[in-house]
Amino acid sequence: MISNPDRQADTRTPRPARPRDPSPVVRGLTGRDRWILRMVHEHRVLTTDQLAALAFSTAKIARRRLAILHTYRLLDRFRPLRIRGSAPYHWTLAPAGASILAAEAGTSVRELGYNHQAALSVAHSLHLTHTLGVAEWFTALVTHPHGGQVSRWWSQTRCQRLWGDLARPDAHGRYTHGEDLLDFFLEYDLGTTALSRVAAKLHGFAELARTTGVITPVLLWVPTTAREANARAALRRTWDRLPDPEAVPVATAAAEFLASVTAASPADQVWLPLDTDSGRRRLHELTTVWPTCTPPSSEVDPEPTWAPLSGIVALAPPPPQPPTSEYQ
Structure with missing residues (x-):
């Protein structure tokens, strides 16, 4: 996409999955799973191809694990319509996933700034192609x-x-x-x-x-x-x-x-x-x-000094890749 971005087509409303009790999968969440939840919360939407490149050894393993997270309502997904071929699944944060992030941050889903309908609205956003293009740019740089x-x-x-x-x-x-x-x-x-x-x-x-x-x-x-x-x-x-x-x-x-x-x-x-x-x-x-550029003073990110924006709790940004021990 960084060299030949797709034209954005009309999108359709994601079909909600049947609610499932997330307790069994929550107990088995890996560091990579939690990283995925943080990434889709941070960047609003990521595709299967992007997550596979960033965090999995094969696309097949990525599709299988993402499907499990979707089954238990940790992730939502949609597919934009394309004139030719089919688009990969696009992943957003689902309510159960937001609850996990809020619990880890010691806050509420509301204070996290999460809204289910707002999260799904990216499927119809006029800026969807731009958002995915930025994600594809960084995915290429990271990988x-x-x-x-x-x-x-x-x-x-x-x-x-x-x-x-x-x-x-x-x-x-x-x-x-x-x-x-x-x-x-x-x-x-x-x-x-x-x-x-x-x-x-x-x-x-x-x-x-x-x-x-x-x-x-x-x-x-x-x-x-x-x-x-x-x-x-x-x-x-x-x-x-x-x-x-x-x-x-x-x-x-x-x-x-x-x-x-x-x-x-x-x-x-x-x-x-x-x-x-x-x-x-x-x-x-x-x-x-540019020798006049200001070199970073440290690797510590400035989140602890942030003032909450309209009561929203800002989570620390996820690293560009999951813990290496989670690669499979």
Whole structure:
């Protein structure tokens, strides 16, 4: 999907499964199962293919385990309609799964911010393809890190809770390759948004950098090289007018470059910094292009200092992959 995203078709209402007593399976939940529940809560929706790539040795094992979690109402699922072929199951958090997460956090399902109908509404969301595209981007980076490692993958919702009054990135990530460590904001573009709106988001990132004193690169991922060329022109016009352009490092990449690449990954040599003509770089090489970027002070995430948003308890973000002992 990162090189050739699907067109979004109409979706149909998920058929609810017959309620089952979740007690037997709850007692047998593995660390990987709990990780899956946290991941679909964090990112709203993930497909069978994405979860299989991230957490299972084979797609068959993934389908079998996800079906068990669905049978006991820990997960809900739906399939968007496609003009050709059939879509994989798309997974969301079900009420019993939300109850487990709330119990682990020592809070209530309501304080967790979970609502069953809201969780299912993603099936009809106009942003479903975009949400899945961001998930596919990170899935490719996690499963094909090209010598690196992804230690952070925060959802758009989490970013909004942290920085939404200033900037609203599509995701936030951390990529480590040897001694190189890159924190970044991801802007995932499907080619349907006016480039003036895409470029205008730089003002928010500039204000975020000014307010926090932290310089974090912005990575823009677009579908084609033609879109990238036009996006770079729009970005440059806005970037040049920022009060402190150096506080908002920007790089762009086109998914088209990876269309014929085996094990395609955003870590590949596809990134072109906005402020230099030094050529395309691998993801970890961007750290050498922007020496003024603020290095992370620690690996500790800032959740303990969060103020609850409208009474919602923010769970700690799940790691990009489940515990290694849970692989089967």
